[in-house]
Amino acid sequence: MTTQAIETAATVATLPIAANVDAAWNRYAAMVGETVADPSLLLDRDHCSACIRAWATFRDLMVASDSLAAESTAPLPYMQTPALTAADACRA
Structure with a gap:
């Protein structure tokens, strides 16, 4: 999305x-089916090109x-972090 689209609140x-x-x-x-x-x-190049x-x-x-x-069913990457999934405290 371009900056202009964001600034003008364009819809997608x-x-x-x-x-x-x-x-x-x-x-x-x-x-x-036509080919069969x-x-x-x-041997018709136009037909074969159209098929491709x-x-x-x-x-x-x-x-x-x-x-x-x-994407709609995969867990987010941060949810796969062992410390977060186990509800353990994270240490830096």
Whole structure:
């Protein structure tokens, strides 16, 4: 976030990543289905490039979705400190 965005109290929209993952998968799966139905598409550079881009889009959205899910359930690093989890006094 830029300083300007912070100063102007800009809002950040949350993207519906899960829905986008499903849509990206459906697009990629449809393209693969076209290739299975017409194997000559395996030699069509434009089609293959589009398939690669569709896969990359799906992959990136899936990884982002997994990362968000992991962040929401993972304990914070300070909670993993033995002295804090055991409620022992910390000494400097």
